[in-house]
Amino acid sequence: MRTRQVVAALGAGLVVMMSAAVPVRAHHAFSAEFDVKQPITLKGTLVRWDMINPHSWFHIEVKSPTGEVVEWMVEGGSPNSLIRVGVTKYTLEIGMELTIEGYRAKDASNTAVGRNFTLPSGKRLFVGSAGGPDSPPPAPAEPAK
Amino acid sequence: MRTGFRLLTLLAAGALAVASSVLLVAQAPAPAYRAPRAADGKANLNGIWQALNEAEWDIEGHSAAPGRVQALGAEDAVVPGLGIVEGGPLPYLPAAAAKKKANFDKRLASDPVVKCYLPGVPRAMYLPQPFQIIQSQKHIMMAFQYAGAVRTIYMADQTPAPADSWMGWSNGKWEGDTLVVDSTGFNDLSWFDRAGNFHSDALHVVERITPVSADLLNYEATIDDKKVFSRPWKMSMPIYRRKDKGARLLEFRCVEFVEDLIYGALRKQGR
Amino acid sequence: MRHRALASFGVMVFGIGVVALAGQAPKKWTAPRTPDGQPDLQGYWTNSTYVPLERPDKVTKAFYTEPEFAAVIKDAALREAEQTEPGTIADVHYDFTQFGLDRSQSAFVKNDLRTSMIVDPPSGKMPPLTDEGKKRAADRAAERRRAGATTDAVQNMPIGTRCMIMAGSGPPMMNAGYNSNYQIVQGAGYVMILVEMIHDARIIPIDNRQAGLPEGMRQWMGDSRGHWEGDTLVIETSNLNGKNPFRGSSERMKVTERIARVDANTLSYKFTIDDPATWTQPWTADAPMTKSVGPIFEHACHEGNYGVRNTLAGARLEDRKAAEAAAKKTSN
Numbered sequence: 001m002r003t004r005q006v007v008a009a010l011g012a013g014l015v016v017m018m019s020a021a022v023p024v025r026a027h028h029a030f031s032a033e034f035d036v037k038q039p040i041t042l043k044g045t046l047v048r049w050d051m052i053n054p055h056s057w058f059h060i061e062v063k064s065p066t067g068e069v070v071e072w073m074v075e076g077g078s079p080n081s082l083i084r085v086g087v088t089k090y091t092l093e094i095g096m097e098l099t100i101e102g103y104r105a106k107d108a109s110n111t112a113v114g115r116n117f118t119l120p121s122g123k124r125l126f127v128g129s130a131g132g133p134d135s136p137p138p139a140p141a142e143p144a145k
Numbered sequence: 146m147r148t149g150f151r152l153l154t155l156l157a158a159g160a161l162a163v164a165s166s167v168l169l170v171a172q173a174p175a176p177a178y179r180a181p182r183a184a185d186g187k188a189n190l191n192g193i194w195q196a197l198n199e200a201e202w203d204i205e206g207h208s209a210a211p212g213r214v215q216a217l218g219a220e221d222a223v224v225p226g227l228g229i230v231e232g233g234p235l236p237y238l239p240a241a242a243a244k245k246k247a248n249f250d251k252r253l254a255s256d257p258v259v260k261c262y263l264p265g266v267p268r269a270m271y272l273p274q275p276f277q278i279i280q281s282q283k284h285i286m287m288a289f290q291y292a293g294a295v296r297t298i299y300m301a302d303q304t305p306a307p308a309d310s311w312m313g314w315s316n317g318k319w320e321g322d323t324l325v326v327d328s329t330g331f332n333d334l335s336w337f338d339r340a341g342n343f344h345s346d347a348l349h350v351v352e353r354i355t356p357v358s359a360d361l362l363n364y365e366a367t368i369d370d371k372k373v374f375s376r377p378w379k380m381s382m383p384i385y386r387r388k389d390k391g392a393r394l395l396e397f398r399c400v401e402f403v404e405d406l407i408y409g410a411l412r413k414q415g416r
Numbered sequence: 417m418r419h420r421a422l423a424s425f426g427v428m429v430f431g432i433g434v435v436a437l438a439g440q441a442p443k444k445w446t447a448p449r450t451p452d453g454q455p456d457l458q459g460y461w462t463n464s465t466y467v468p469l470e471r472p473d474k475v476t477k478a479f480y481t482e483p484e485f486a487a488v489i490k491d492a493a494l495r496e497a498e499q500t501e502p503g504t505i506a507d508v509h510y511d512f513t514q515f516g517l518d519r520s521q522s523a524f525v526k527n528d529l530r531t532s533m534i535v536d537p538p539s540g541k542m543p544p545l546t547d548e549g550k551k552r553a554a555d556r557a558a559e560r561r562r563a564g565a566t567t568d569a570v571q572n573m574p575i576g577t578r579c580m581i582m583a584g585s586g587p588p589m590m591n592a593g594y595n596s597n598y599q600i601v602q603g604a605g606y607v608m609i610l611v612e613m614i615h616d617a618r619i620i621p622i623d624n625r626q627a628g629l630p631e632g633m634r635q636w637m638g639d640s641r642g643h644w645e646g647d648t649l650v651i652e653t654s655n656l657n658g659k660n661p662f663r664g665s666s667e668r669m670k671v672t673e674r675i676a677r678v679d680a681n682t683l684s685y686k687f688t689i690d691d692p693a694t695w696t697q698p699w700t701a702d703a704p705m706t707k708s709v710g711p712i713f714e715h716a717c718h719e720g721n722y723g724v725r726n727t728l729a730g731a732r733l734e735d736r737k738a739a740e741a742a743a744k745k746t747s748n
Contacts, residue, residue: 029727030509030723031505032731033727035508039502050720053715054720054721076510077510077515078515081521081595082515083307083713087307089307103507106727114510115502115507115510116511126514183603183604184450279619280604281458284599284601288619311719390627391625392626393619396636404571408724413568413569413732413735416563
């Protein structure tokens with residue numbers, strides 16, 4: 001997952017941004033919001049997946065070593081593409097176990113960005129999408145001419 | 146001469162019969178208005194529309210009252226209205242009634258429209274800004290001037306709401322010339338008005354929109370929300386066609402108007 | 417981390433679709449009509465593409481060969497999908513492929529294997545800037561420096577980050593990187609183009625049926641008017657407010673867009689930029705759209721904008737820590 005700010009919208013080989021106001025990408029500088037020096041791995045149960053924009057949020061309950069339960073919110077991607085292949089608010093079950101690798105927010109809250117979301121089986125979340133996390137997705141519309 | 150007299154009587158009787166039948170016809174209800182057709186034969190709802198009432202301040206009947214911001218004086222004062230809710234006070238469940246009061250008490254801080262958030266349904270329909278209906282067979286779009294809000298009404302290929310949203314998920318059908326819109330999939334973040342009337346994510350709205358004359362729609366909405374109200378309730382209001390020459394939507398992109406309101410406290414000192 | 421997301425998501429889209437070969441007479445295709453007789457542009461469309469706006473410096477021709485183009489896409493797709501190195505700035509992000517947001521995971525346009533969207537000038541690059549255009553760019557850069565760090569205030573952040581408008585709206589409508597989808601609905605003398613991000617409904621009135629804006633009224637997406645030239649929708653836009661410059665444009669930019677249904681799966685989309693305050697000549701790009709799938713789910717960006725708040729809060733915390741550390745130093 002590379003930084004896409006420039007590459008995706010401007011295409012291969014072009015990196016010039018004419019002004020800061022060019023809305024090249026949806027993304028804010030994630031590295032300003034989350035701390036590259038605070039990687040984190042969270043294991044917890046899903047309380048809620050807010051399928052919102054511009055980025056979705058996974059709310060998970062994590063048991064600390066002392067046994068107390070702490071709720072974290074972890075940033076994921078826009079749900080719009082998943083919705084197009086059939087993912088809905090019922091796809092992820094409340095209480096499902098998730099392991100999330102990511103980076104902690106700089107504001108010292110229980111907030112993180114998830115670079116990788118995996119199931120207990122080790123499979124990546126939404127590597128399946130429609131019909132459940134582990135099943136293959138229907139193919140999107142064929143790219144045309 | 147007798148024939149002539151008989152003829153005269155007959156004519157008189159005939160005239161009387163005609164007159165009384167005309168009288169009967171005049172007493173029968175006038176035929177219902179039939180709106181012009183869209184190209185596909187359905188009632189044509191295309192156009193620029195706007196409600197003209199005080200529901201935005203408070204959907205229930207309410208008197209004039211002080212506004213939220215003293216410095217705005219009479220310009221922020223609450224404009225009185227008879228309300229658009231039918232049949233008595235809103236049937237809040239007890240806990241919800243308390244929440245409504247709490248919403249009202251902190252409405253300046255909590256009203257989502259103050260922060261330029263999407264208005265939800267049905268509030269979008271009676272905001273004091275116009276909206277435009279663009280009608281095709283498979284989709285009827287409602288584009289709102291306020292915050293560029295959009296409602297997509299699926300007339301075909303209908304599915305349940307995939308996820309919750311501010312403007313909900315709307316499936317529509319025609320009953321004669323009435324557009325019936327069934328909406329679910331609302332989040333619990335929008336309000337019905339500035340007075341703090343609210344709903345949960347269980348909100349279910351059924352709207353009936355009927356053209357009743359060339360420039361007038363009749364709008365009814367049944368609100369059902371089992372987490373907030375003890376029973377469904379109904380609102381109704383006319384919606385008027387904007388007749389201004391060249392009427393159109395303009396941009397009301399309000400995010401830039403509210404950034405300091407929302408983020409001002411997080412600004413670096415001295416910036 | 418290994419490259420596994422791409423294979424797992426199960427979609428690879430290289431080399432599919434048939435490009436019309438030169439010399440073959442195209443089959444006569446009749447564009448469908450809406451019930452009121454207008455050319456039917458309706459449906460879900462995407463302008464997602466790997467074709468850049470400007471021709472890359474090292475490329476001198478206007479069209480790639482099939483194998484060259486496939487290689488360009490393959491390189492880009494692999495690069496974008498590859499896992500980043502943990503502990504690097506680039507790694508501080510969710511994985512696009514995990515959410516189906518990578519370009520390679522949805523339909524995209526091959527655009528006849530063009531090496532650039534720009535077709536005029538023939539160089540495939542934007543024309544030179546005028547002196548005024550250069551000065552404006554310099555002034556904007558200076559203003560950004562004066563304003564301070566992007567984390568000092570929300571107004572210092574890019575307008576897309578602030579959820580004000582994104583590349584897909586324009587005009588001209590450019591590919592947004594992901595969610596680059598449009599829904600076109602036509603009714604009674606209007607064409608509505610719904611841009612997925614940020615739920616912008618461009619409402620194009622046909623044949624001057626609504627008032628045009630006076631000179632002094634400016635808007636983010638300007639003022640658009642449409643008319644049909646045969647089966648092509650021509651949209652002319654002026655009255656931009658200049659707050660969303662396109663590659664350095666001024667508020668005096670005029671955009672002319674031409675949209676036509678080429679076949680069941682393709683919309684041709686061409687735009688001409690005319691901004692003598694910025695460029696020495698008008699320039700034109702060809703950026704077709706291909707059929708996409710719905711639905712377009714509500715992109716309520718401002719409402720869900722935790723990013724701005726979290727970023728500012730984090731920066732203020734760092735300011736406080738730095739101030740405390742400085743205070744400690746002086747008191748020692």
